[in-house]
Amino acid sequence: MALHALVMSTLEDDQAVEVVSIPLAGKTSIADHMVIASGRSTRQVASMAAKIAERAKAELGRSVRIEGLPAADWVLIDAQDVIVHLFRPEVRTFYNLEKMWAFDGPSGSTSERRAPPKASAFKDLDPVPDATPFEAASLGTEEAFDDGEDD
Template identity: 40%
Template sequence: METEQLKAFVIEKIEDMKGRDIVALNITDKASFADYMVICSGSSNRHVKSIANSVGMECRAKGLEPLGMEGNDVGEWALVDLGDIIVHVMTDEQRDKYNLEQLWAE
């Protein structure tokens, strides 16, 4: 799956799970480890875990095994590493605290 197709697929799956405030940042010029960072919010720790698990499961169903999944134990901030795309699912508190959009926009 091409990177742009994967990005659209991931965003669609996040929307299906009612993830909020979805932002896709092109980090090609800023990082060597990925092309995009997709950031979204979940309404609770359980919601964050559900969104991350769903993205991982849906990608596996398409034949794309995530390289890694982190943070699903606590659920305040979960990360799904899809190679060219890194997905961050966060509670509002964590998202406000770390402000990844601002950090990577500079």
């Protein structure tokens, strides 16, 4: 994939720290890859984001969406097939996206011990009896878990 290669080479050229690429195919439909990297400062994070956007437009004719650029603590680049998260190291440690996506090493492999629970583990849980999933999701916390007793 040309976009993924462009992102990876741009981050390498810009000396990004701890670059991780997580394959998302089969895990989600939002993108094919998620790339997570750190910059040493807000200036470096902002510069890396701008360069990825410029190269994607110039070399592939793709426009990307960028969120978080003014503060540049955590910048999200949505390039459709590739989602890029650029962090300052402290912010990256706090959010720990690699763990959230069950990432377990530089190869992009996952392990059972860190993988999220299978959906079947939750099949018997029904926080709102007789509600469709849409109705249950649209209810507020108090309504969704109301036991019928008044406080």
